[in-house]
Amino acid sequence: MKHFLPLFCLAFSLHAGAADTSPAPSVDGGATSQKVEQFTLDNGLQVLVLPDRRAPTAVHMLWLRTGAMDEVDGRSGLAHMLEHMLFKGSKALPPGEFSRRVAALGGQENAFTSRDYTGYYQQVPAHRLPEVMQLEAERFAHNQWPDEEFVKELEVVKEERRMRTEDNPRAMLMEQLYATMFSAHPYRRPIVGWMSDLQAMRPDDARSFYRDWYAPNNAAVVVAGDVDAQQVKTWAQQYYGPMAARALPERKPRTEPQQLGIKRISVKQPAEQAYVALAWKVPALRRVTDMTADDKDALALLVLSAVLDGYDGARLERHLVQTRLADSAGSGADVLGRGPGAFLLIGTPAKGQTPAALEAGLRAEIERIARDGVDAAELQRVKTQWQAGQVYARDSIMGQAQNAGSNWVLGLPVQADDLLLEQVQSVTAADVQSVARRFFGEDGLTVATLIPQPRAGAHGAAAGVPSPVSHEVK
Known part of the structure; x- marks a missing residue:
């Protein structure tokens, strides 16, 4: 529309x-209200289930209440860069294996970063849902990758900035507009990051951001489709439940004058x-x-x-x-x-x-x-x-x-x-x-x-x- x-x-x-x-x-x-079942695991993870039996498919999403606004000056672009790095491996998944396995399940997947949040999603045949939940929980809990993977992916993100922003006059204008409109609030920084910050970014910067914000008590799993809510809760407890809650950084007020x-x-x-x-x-x-x-x-x-x-x-x-x-x-x-x-x-x-x-x-x-x-x-x-x-x-x-x-x-x-x-x-x-x-x-x-x-x-x-x-x- x-x-x-x-x-x-x-x-x-x-x-x-x-x-x-x-x-x-x-x-x-x-409008007819959509039924939503909501659970909270012992580690603080929220689980939201929206049953919809019209087609034998399911959408699985992991939402993190962290985005570009949680970065600090000199490290803009970290939330988006880490989103890319979640595809680069875990203890059990070598780089690229996550996407290969989702494709083998007959699914599609992607991710997104905004000022306010980061999200990951997969759409799979409904009977494959527990397998994709296990995969997502693995990389969420145990994300790791060699430095050389970070260096290669950082070049991809730099090129993304060039193509989407620096080679796009209106995108450049909007970037400058927000940088001018806000003086104190982090909304002034671009989600993709300033190029100078990308050039100075190091692997441990992303690892630190991951340790700070990628905690189950800062996340929600959303499942919609041809699913049973109680079964989804059982799978969530099985795959996400073992993750330990962690203290999150204090979010300081950054009031715009x-x-x-x-x-x-x-x-x-x-x-x-x-x-x-x-x-x-x-x-x-x-x-x-x-x-x-x-x-x-x-x-x-x-x-x-x-x-x-x-x-x-x-x-x-x-x-x-x-x-x-x-x-x-x-x-x-x-x-x-x-x-x-x-x-x-x-x-x-x-x-x-x-x-x-x-x-x-x-x-x-x-x-x-x-x-x-x-x-x-x-x-x-x-x-x-x-x-x-x-x-x-x-x-x-x-x-x-x-x-x-x-x-x-x-x-x-x-x-x-x-x-x-x-x-x-x-x-x-x-x-x-x-x-x-x-x-x-x-x-x-x-x-x-x-x-x-x-x-x-x-x-x-x-x-x-x-x-x-x-x-x-x-």
Whole structure:
């Protein structure tokens, strides 16, 4: 679907692709809650099971509540690098053996790293689930590899940075935007790491990060598919239970200081078109029941983003793209994370238009809502589309597992999607207008503008098109 993805994807979706044309279910009908069985092993490991008997397949995911935000200056990129190294062996698995065995089971596997978490997943025939659980538990508990494997993989990660970021003008702009927007919080550092930090990275840096954060009391196993919950619990106890809990490093508060004025940067890169990104610091959503004022504001900001860019023909498309001020425009409320929230507006100026004109046009859309509000039909369409996305997400057992795992990482109830869907129905036009009025002043704004430069000879990945890699950086 183009716009309405599972709720935690919706939080920051700068949209692209074909539109969804499936009929949306009625909001009055309600979404059917997905049954989740949850267990806690003696070592603190959380086990979440989502039975779904529609197909003889199972998804197994291991989530770690650690990501790029747990790194320190000078060691950026460690969480992502360690994700790569989990594929390089254990006491019982030589480098590459894990992937070979998963393939032999008829399965697929990969991994991902974000600012907030690291995850590993496999999808296998359901009767192969205990074998893949044993494999994952082995590398989780006993990850080890020779230094030469680290040196080789580090070159892979450096090339990934070159292809996905340094050869991608818009990715470079977004990297610089976050580095400028945040001064104290670790969200300012790129997930893949600064190149100088990668060049200085050593094998023992990754081993130290592994010892610090890869503990069962900092992890959750999520299983979805054609499974029996009690049987999964038995297997989890068998394979993950022997791991010992460990004390985790103290997580120091790294509060972002108040921004005292607009920040502007220009990013010069070889590109065909200019690009503009505007970002404001906004409240993050921490709770889905007994919500605080900040939580309610974060929810209203999610709805505001959907009003701007949540469906075909939404405001940014009607007022900026169809009027030929922009070739593309999008919004995102990045309010679901362990760190501070942000609200982004982005766009590509149309031919003959300047970045300054597009910036003014993007800001005018917020000002229009702050002044005139949103109408009831517009708000109802957003809510209906949101519910449709929630229903469609359950068609995928991978989507079910991803939602449950990301909810756990953020310290939310496993079924936070259902609870948030209920909360969304209570958001009023006045709530949306209120956040539009309160959070979009200049003092909290950061603006990044891509200034196209001539291309010199052959170039890497095209702007906006990520190169394929073995693992994912979210």
